[in-house]
Amino acid sequence: MSTRVRFAPSPTGLLHIGGLRTALYNFLFARHHGGSFILRIEDTDQERTVPGAVENIIEMLRWVGLEFDEGPHVGGPYGPYVQSQRLELYRQQAHLLVERGSAYYAFDTPEELERMREHQRRAGIAPKYDRFSMRNSFTLPPEEVRRLLSEGAPAVIRLLVPLDRQICFHDLIRGEISVHSRDIDDQVLLKSDGFPTYHLANVVDDHFMRITHVIRGEEWIPSTPKHILLYEAFGWEPPQFAHLPLLLNPDRSKLSKRHGDVAVEDFRRQGYFPEALLNFVALLGWNPTADRELFTLDELIASFELTKVNRAPAIVDRNKLDWLNAQYLRRLPLERLARELQPYLSQLGYPEFPQTYLMRAIALLRERVNRLPEIATFGDYLFIPPRSYDWDYFRKHWHEDLPQWLEELIRVLEQTEPFHAELLQQRIREFTESRGQPLRALVHPLRLILTGKSVGAGIFETMEVLGKSECIRRLREFLASQLPIFMEYLRTAV
């Protein structure tokens, strides 16, 4: 039997990195075993379904490169892959269980259920559906049940959970897990609106879609025994289960928006690479080898082992993501980076640049930032003349002969050909040394004048990228209009 796994999100919001990791582990497991990776949309709660969520999930997974073999967007032999389109199947299966005596009708109103729970709370016992005191097939005479049903009274179908039984299953990650049936509620399977609950739909679909391994978050451990019971009631072979540890906020709470961005879309917008994000979430709860951090998707596939997934929850650490992203920024081909940088520049209102110029700019700055868009901000001076100047920095390196030197330097630069970093450094060193000054006497003022800032790439490399005419233009402009401002600043600052 070939391996078949599914990623089965509820379309209740944007795909977040917890979901991304679940999808990734399913994907890795499927590819590692040469099996199929299936997308199924679990939209059985009409209330919570949000428009556009399905599209977001599909788009984000496509962005990171996790391709599905079957799903609502690609089709497949076991469709439809959206639960709201399979209602008749669930209804049939639920009634089948009733006929077999594994499930029963219940007619309680929400108010009645609430009263029951209130009673139980006051009595200090665990809230649980009381099969023997509520209005259902057990307590009502058969003809009354028939009457209510034929009149179309609101009814649900509940699972008949055995009274005294230990229910065990083997979890591929955690080993044997065992729960007593008395701690399991008579779960609603079919709601009064005709929709199935998660439990019914999930089990029915996993069976009919021939799912062999259920890999999902650990929040599902407590309901797995219910699922086992359902498989038994149907007479189906249950799949293998593997429950993944949760992803947590830095304060150990369940991952949430309150602690920063968690949606995959947010990370994309901030300029993280899909490779880096995938690499990052892959390492949250599992690692192929302890002595390496960077892995391609193919490498992850090759070494993925479900049994080596950790059991303890993992805290999402942005530092590590930033570092990983920086590693990719330094390795990815310049052509691609240049292509991806231009939109960020356009967003900032900068003009279009030739690909070769962008490539040189990126090569100059990629080791100094973590994310591609930071090149547009950290290195703004490569795309637009400085609009403000760090006067403090300039003052630190100020010399009263500086204006005169700069005038002379412009003439030196005019004659520097080729305008390459090495030659520039050589010429400027000759220039300063002939005036009894160290190289830095000009390095820092030049950095300020050309970039406006005190930090950046090597100044000679920066000059080479900017090009001769731009450097000279900025120098002239500075001498003409900025120097007087600085002199004024000097007077008032002292």
Next chain:
RNA sequence: GGCGCAUUCGUCUAGCGGUUAGGACACCGCCCUCUCAAGGCGGAAACGGGGGUUCGACUCCCCCAUGCGCUACCA
């Protein structure tokens, strides 16, 4: 409250009865250096607690503590 799952540096983790408890991120220091990075070198930093089992426990068992999850006609 009940049930379940978990517990190695701040974080991600290696370890699968005998180790100076290893690596990575972050942090600190030094070197390099035109600034900032990058890089190199070094530092600080962990087995939650208590009982067992064993010649010997981070590793196996039990209890406790703590954290988290579930306890819906939500998933």
